Amino acid sequence: MERKGRRRNRPKDDFEAVLTMDELNSVVIVSYMMVLFNKMKYGSPERDHGIGFVNPSLILPKDIGVLGVLDMKSNTCYYLDSLSSANFNMQLKQIVDSTMVLYATQSGSNKRIKLNWVNVTCPVQPGGTECGYYMLRFMKEIVEEGIEVLVKDNIGDGKVEYTTDDIDEIREEWSEFVTGFIYR
Template sequence: MQRRWTRAQMKTRIRIDKSSILKKTAMMADGQVTKYDCIKVQSENDIFRCDSYTYLSWDDFEAVPTMDELVGAAIVSYMMVLFNKIKYGPPERDHGICFVNPTVILTSTRKGKYKNIDDASRGVADRRHWVLGALDMKSDTCYYLDSLSSDNFNMQLKQIFDSTMCPVQPGSTECRYYMLKLMKEIVEEGIEVLVKDNFGGGTVEYTDDDIDDIREEWSEYVTNFIY
């Protein structure tokens, strides 16, 4: 049966010619991934204190080469990448960072109770703007990071959250990629990057290379589960 053309298929793949990793991922998406309804991606069970696996569809694999909006399962997959950096990296990399599975707090999945990431992530395709929240348990501080603008911060939330300056996305669809990059900086540098408002070294906007680095790390990880 021939796969029906999707919105992602009709989009242009962005900057993949500059990256052998992204080019390989696009080729595998066109070849191997089209043979399956979805690909199971798994991590260590202690990332979310439950069975840590999710499912990626062909559209998820195509979203990264085309820079389309990412859904919950793709974001969870990159959290697995960061978790492995902590667990198998040098001891100084471990800043005591823990993750919350975003699929269990999305409004589209909040009604039901799920036993694992698999159940929670199926069908998650939330298309609204995403922000990042970070909780410092030592100081009881909640940090709020919005890649659109810190001016979007709800004034009523100031009693709970500390609005943190971060690079601002140039368009309307990059929020998921910016959120992943922000998470990566927290994992690598610890809470200090939040306290000092020093994401991206103080840059106004992440570069294409910054975002492509996220895309490549995600691609390298998930393609290991295709075969």
């Protein structure tokens, strides 16, 4: 019998998985992206706007609050930054532009794709820890409202920053998705 407070000896092939906060943020973001992808794919047909999300945290870990939205129909990349509405992240711009050239080459297209970059006005986070939630909220609005919300430069419906309720909605949807995934 094992005493309380003592750890039992584990076999050598057991291991512990430890995630850093950055890795956990990436897991949350990628899993919520799956929620939104399913809404686009299996929701009503009018939700398929020919767009794709660029998650810079997979490329540039310091830019978790930045979102790129590619509209392949108009060759436009909409840029949203929850920390500032200033200029584009030039490293991200170069990576996405290079990827589009590679895409055109691999798809056999002779067409040179030059993206039109649009800096979208969006709510700006009040602190330094809301980046991921802001990015996810941007994505949710785009999926639900369509590409028009970007074209009309109306992310956040004119809000300067999101409310706690806006962010809690993201947390709730994500937790429902994860719970459903784990317990199915």
